[in-house]
Amino acid sequence: MDVLGISVLILLLLIGLSLVLDLMVGLHFRTSVIHVFNPFLVMEVPELIIFFFLMIAPFVYWFIKKIRKSRGQG
Amino acid sequence: MEKAKISSYQLFVLMVLFQLGSALLVPIGMEAKQDAWLAILMGMTAAFILMYIYDGLYRYNEGKPLTEFLKDILGNFLGRFVAFLYVLYFVYLAARVLRDLGVALLTFAYPFTPLFVVNGIFILVVIYTVYKGVEVIARTGELLVVLEFLLAVTFIILIVVSGLIQVSNLKPVLEEGVLPVIKVALKETVYFPFGEVIVFLMIFPYLKQPEKIKKVGIGSIALSGIFLSLFMAINISVIGINLTARSHYPLLTVIQSIELTGFLERLDIYFLVLLVIGMFFKISVFAYAAVTGAASVFSIKKPSRLAYPIGMVILLLSIVIASNYSEHISEGVNIVPLYIHLPFQVIMPLFLLVIASFKYKKKSKTADEK
Amino acid sequence: MNRTIFFLIVIGTILLSGCWNKRELTDIAVVSALAIDKNEEGKYVGTFQVINAGNIASGEQGGGGENAPIRVFSATGESLIQMSRNAAAKMPRQLFYEHVKLLVISEELAKNEGINTIFDSLDRSPNFRITTRVVLARDTEAANVVKVLTAIEKLPSEGIIKTLKSAETMQGETVTVDIHAIMNALRSPGKEPVISAFTLKGDEKSGERIQSIQSTTLDANLQAKGIGVFKEGKLIDWLEDDAASGTVWALNKIQRTVMTLDWENEIDAVALEVIRQNTGVTIEMISGKPKISIEIRAEGDIREVKNQLDLSHPNILMNIEKKLGKKLKTEIEDAILRAQENKSDIFGFGEMVYQDYPEEWKKIKADWQDVHFPELKVDVKTDIFVRQTGLRNKPYFSDFE
Known part of the structure; x- marks a missing residue:
């Protein structure tokens, strides 16, 4: 899961960057933090389902692969 | 690095589509007012110099992508660090373009669909393409460029025939002298879209004929620059500078104003197709560069493994990047060019070029002495 | 054997064909x-x-x-x-x-x-x-x-x-x-x-x-x-009007609506189309008395501006967000106040108390509508997010003198 670590690192750093950019536009720190997360506050149910599906899908895939591999060996 | 080869024609097409991508649709160089088209041309000229720098940089490190030769020039640790910064830069730009695309689709076609869903569906296509590798991107480009140019040419013909162009809208030329226009060119248009071709430093190594890089690069910048300038001139001459500057998508308004022979009207689909094709290549190239770059920085053997997670990062970031479109745009116009594009597109490559020239001169000298 | 099956089929088709009470x-x-x-x-x-x-x-x-x-x-x-x-x-x-x-x-x-x-x-x-x-x-x-x-x-x-x-x-x-x-x-x-x-x-x-x-x-x-x-x-x-829309908001039945905002002497100068919203209601018990908090988050696009507002500036949008939030808050609070004066719990707060605190509910159930609901403390929190501004940023009259 090194791949996951890299992605999370990139994501966190770039969220930091977008925070800095918000500050540079002239927003206050608090509002820029809110601005980072508020798009996720108003989500419809289908949207949430798609969200979780997209985020969880690789784990499911990885898991199935692992099971198959162990079966193939056994 | 994967084992892939692309032809110089494919690279040319890819670079042109990449530069036309989002720049065709959003207003650029608006501070130059009716001289925006001139600002684009000047930006293009300045971009030729950038292309020379990139080409020179690549010459010293033939066959290696940007993130690899950074390690050679700056040493293993520092090189990796700077390469990682470039990866961040590519991911960030991909997210920006994705946001542009999503918002454009939302504003004019799917007002009640959540942004996340539109972006999510699009990034899945991008992830698939990136997963398949650079050859697939190049071949897709070869196919879709025909459509893009067909649309562009018919669009120009339709606009000219329908008599909407009022050249007087472009006057006065150089209202306040040439200086403000140069300023806009150096502040804005050179970086977006032309300077962004620095991402192709990640793709040049796949070229079959490496000697043609300079030719292809300059040619593509010239072609897309002329196209962008022409489209901007059309925008301004059809709907006037005021409306162009106020619009988020001036080209859409221009397309909507075409009414010809009673049935060639409501051609909004032109905009949609141009939008999707252009944005697709821009995001794909950035995402591809980010994926291969990250793989080389963290020494991951199969870059395609990174395609999905980095695609998701781009997706999340495209949502997080700004709370509303105005924030997104004002960051894009006022801050990103100066504080992000300038260091990554100009300062760092120049710096690298200087170091590389010293380093390799020494090397060749010592080699000679031996 | 075959004959029995045959008979069953015949009798079945006659009796089970559903024409008993045909219309x-x-x-x-x-x-x-x-x-x-x-x-x-x-x-x-x-x-x-x-x-x-x-x-x-x-x-x-x-x-x-x-x-x-x-x-x-x-x-x-x-x-x-x-x-x-x-x-x-x-x-x-x-x-x-x-x-x-x-x-x-x-x-x-x-x-x-x-x-x-x-x-x-x-x-x-x-x-x-x-x-x-x-x-x-x-x-x-x-x-x-x-x-x-x-x-x-x-x-x-x-x-x-x-x-x-x-x-x-x-x-x-x-x-x-x-x-x-x-x-x-x-x-x-x-x-x-x-x-x-x-x-x-x-x-x-x-x-x-x-x-x-x-x-x-x-x-x-x-x-x-x-x-x-x-x-x-x-x-x-x-x-009617604001009371009705405040009630619909508090009922979490709003799907899409248009909110307007006065801006510097101009009435209804900004119109925001609400595209989606999220309403959450939570209940706390403070010394035996229920306290309701309503949290509403809504996002939408700006559809009309009658003032010379430069919507390309994020700070102005933030200002609009804040003012709209405040307006929505008072609208909902007024609607709740009206319901409390009517002594009629149309929002179903009582039912929520029952679901979350069944023990306490038993004590207050009998005179909920007449005594407890009118005294109920309701905390309303609203957040409005402007997402897009349509095809244009500034209005066409932005440089009128």
């Missing part, structure tokens, strides 16, 4: 809407809107039917069942209730008698659907609402339901409720029902004629107007 299409009259009034003698007056099937189909194909697409019959009775029996005496066909889409209750009936007991026969009947929509007839008899012909939609009942829906999604000052929701609210001590009302504009007599819908403007037009508030089954108040 041919030519024997039934499809009721599309039902209106309930009360006359001077205290009897229910039922008005049945029956679909004139032949006319709808021919109208589609061209020419437009000469006759009205519906026929209306009315009958009286002490109870709804009685009423429906009496109606049969006036009708050549059997009334068919499976397709009743709309139930209209008159204002008089709702005010004086209450609606507590009228739903039982509808609830009990296997033919009636409890998803039938309910509206009130305001300032007019319920019968008139089902008599009037509507334009665009051929069937008036369909027209009313669609109007209600579009008003709910586009305007956000009405709620669509069905029999099931009303019965639930009537039954529960912690909740009171709300029902949207329709009123008749124009001449009701000429609205019944087919000529009415053959002209460009209707002689009589149905219009959604206000929300009726009930207490102990009786209509006690009408909510």
